[in-house]
Amino acid sequence: MGRGLCLFLTVSLGLQLCWGCTTGVIGRLATTDGATYVFGTSDTENGDFRAAVVRGKKHKAGSTRRIYPLKQVYPHLVSEDRSFTWSKENLEDLPQKDLWNPTEPIFSIPQVNETYSLIETGAGYGLVNEFGVAMGESTCGARFVQKPIFDGGYAAFEIGELSQIALERTKTARDAIKLMGSLAEQHGYYGAFYNDPAQQHNEAGEALTVADGKEAWVFHITPDDTGKSAVWCAQRVPDDSFSIVANRFVIREVVENSDDFLYSSNIFEIARRHGLWRKEQKLDFVRVYGPLDDDLIKYSTDRVWRAAQLWNPSRGESRENRQNYPTNFHADRPISFEDVNALLRDHYEGSEIDLTKGIESGPFGDPDRYDKFPGDGLSAGDLREHSFLRAISMFRSIYYFIQRSDTSLPKEVNGRVLMGFHEPSESIAVPLYVCSKTLPKQVVSGSMFAYDDTSLYWAATLLGNWVHKAYVHIHPFVMPLINNFETNMYNEMDKVEEEAAVLIKAGKKDEAITLLEGKQLEWSIDTREFLRTTFYQIVSKFHDGLVYGNPAGESVTVHSVFYPREWLEAIGVFSSPFPVVENSKKRSLRER
Incomplete structure (x- = not known):
């Protein structure tokens, strides 16, 4: 999920528990019903999965809008002035309830005369407002890192607060992007794990998909190099296309003076200052502002490839071309709500990397691949160079969503x-x-x-x-x-x-x-x-390894699932001798 793409348990081990949300956006001419779609998953092992409705209000002159610090574990926020979901009354009746004090704001900005209603989540993100402006989120690695104002830095905003304020104050996707970019440039932006040398770059950037029924966009943001501002860019998704973001920036060439691009005033100067771009070149946002080490590319791009395989098969995209995937893919046929729902449930079934196949799926085709963790004789060295694939649907999603916006x-x-x-x-x-x-x-x-x-x-x-x-x-x-x-x-x-x-x-x-x-x-x-x-x-x-049938009959039927021959062969059951574990000591079947 956003904040927590890869949390290293200890710097010395260099082991990671991976989070990592997926989000997508579809243009209105690429769908069966003429609506834009924003969808995504929020994937973490310890998040606040609650939803909240925040009611629109009229505000007195001189009012301020409080800015809260990044927090996604329960309780994400304790406050009486935003939503019942975040109120003290709605906290779990647990012994530690009294320890969850009201959340202290870290900053404030002038409030506007009127704010709009929205639905937001315990992950901190705004999802959709009353005008059908919707957002999805995916954390991305980035080159620059900065600290927040409550921990020795200058930055006041993280992506959750930016998304909420944008939905509170705007009626279109374009205006939402402009507002988020402006606030971050003015007051600074920070990502998660900014103090962790092993993870701060993997968590420094964020991507949002944004749509409003007419336009669909992809928005990227990172800290700047001074610690006091932000670098951001947004690209419009063509009406007949879709875009998928899976923990890696996707905007490539930034086109100047185009209605299809919005970007920060410093985007070219910072790149030039660091020798990452020259004026006669095209600025590639992924290469210039992406992470220094792209070691998570396989973790990210297989999800993008899968959407392209299903919705843009004529392109013939390969997994090996992952370094060069475009920002947007043309939809070969109109995409339906059912297609979006199916993609969110996908484990690459029927593809070359079907997670329900192979010895890794166990005897019963389980597509889940648990996060690597040391123990039971596994060392950091054993795990550092090896990772399982992951799909869009995964065991530690805390929520997923589909938002369809139709201006009619x-x-x-x-x-x-x-x-x-x-x-x-x-x-x-x-x-x-x-x-x-x-x-x-x-x-x-x-x-x-x-x-x-x-x-x-x-x-x-x-x-x-x-x-x-x-x-x-x-x-x-x-x-x-x-x-x-x-x-x-x-x-x-x-x-x-x-x-x-x-x-x-x-x-x-x-x-x-x-x-x-x-x-x-x-x-x-x-x-x-x-x-x-x-x-x-x-x-x-x-x-108990059995399947019971005939529940309405005089007696039930029973049969065993047992293990398939292919899996037994893969683990060497039919080899001679086959090692078994007995009282923590390996013995062969022959020895028994």
């Missing part, structure tokens, strides 16, 4: 995001509306400290973890159930939104908002119940 819709309907929790491949995203006074308890409660039966995150976590115990057997059983539930809910959502639009056109806006609020609560409750019921169903059907 009333803003009460258009300001909507579909938000799901835990790994997308076994989860379901529920509709949330910015016009709501409150969000359902299922999305505003819960933490990593303890299981919460009301939380959508925990319902999806239960189901997902059991599915991955025997993935090749359980996932095909579960997905038709999920697809059927989703189809029914999203079909109903379309009808409800049509009804709400009619009410708004008839001057009955309050009735429309009440309708949308009531349905989002109903859908959240139903989704949590479905996930929990499905979990109970698969536990009773798949357990």
Whole structure:
């Protein structure tokens, strides 16, 4: 996720726990419904997965907007003046609750006369505002690093606060980008792990995808070389194209004097000052402002390649060309909502790097690859040079989202995001509306400290973890159930939104908002119940290496899943002698 792309456990070991969000944006002529799409995942092992609606307000003259420090672990924010989600009342009832004091601001800027409503997350990012301006996030490595004002530096802003303020104050993607860039240039920008020499460059940059129903953009930002400002650039995505960002900058040549580019006033001067660019050259943002060491390129670019393979196959993009991927890819065919949902659930199935295949997936085709960690005889040297692949869908996603912006819709309907929790491949995203006074308890409660039966995150976590115990057997059983539930809910959502639009056109806006609020609560409750019921169903059907059938019959049927021959051969079961472990000592089957 943003802040925490790779947290080194100790400098001496040089080992990493990788986070790393994925985000994408699609132009309006590249979709089946003529809307822009912003989508993404937030991937971390210890994040605050709660969602919050922040109500728009009119402000008194002379008011200020508080700026808070970067924090993504629970509780992301403790404050009474922003959203119920961040209030003291909404904290988990745990012994340490009294230790979570109100968050102290680190800075403030003048407040505007009026701010707009938005939905934001415990990861710190704004998702969408009432005008359908939406954002997705992905941390990227960068050349320059700077400290925040609360830790001996000059920078006041990180990407979360910038995204929130932009959604509070703007009605278009272009204006949102200009505002974020201006604030960062004026007050400075900092990334996560700025004090960690091993990780500060991997965490220094950020990318946002931004869209508003008309235009789609990719925005990049890094600290500048003085520690007091920022370097930023944004490129418009052509209407018939899409862009994917996966923890690596994607903007290449920066074109001057073009309506399709926005950038900071210092972008060329800083590059020239450091000998990274000459006036007669084209400025390549990736090469000039990207990280000094691009050792995470494979971790990042396979996700970009996969989207290109699925949505732009005519290009014939190869994984070996990863250094030269373009910013944008042309969509060979119109991309649907279902296509976006499928991409978020993807593990490279059917491709040359299908994560459900091979010995790494275990005997039952598990696509998850856990983060490398020393222990059980593994040293830093064993792990430093070797990494598993990762996909867009992964086990430590805390949430994912899809936002579709259509300017033909009333803003009460258009300001909507579909938000799901835990790994997308076994989860379901529920509709949330910015016009709501409150969000359902299922999305505003819960933490990593303890299981919460009301939380959508925990319902999806239960189901997902059991599915991955025997993935090749359980996932095909579960997905038709999920697809059927989703189809029914999203079909109903379309009808409800049509009804709400009619009410708004008839001057009955309050009735429309009440309708949308009531349905989002109903859908959240139903989704949590479905996930929990499905979990109970698969536990009773798949357990202890057995599959139970005929639940309505006089007696159940039972068969063993056992291990496939291919996997047994791969681990040497049929070799002679085959080593086994007994009482921590290796012995062969013959010796037994």
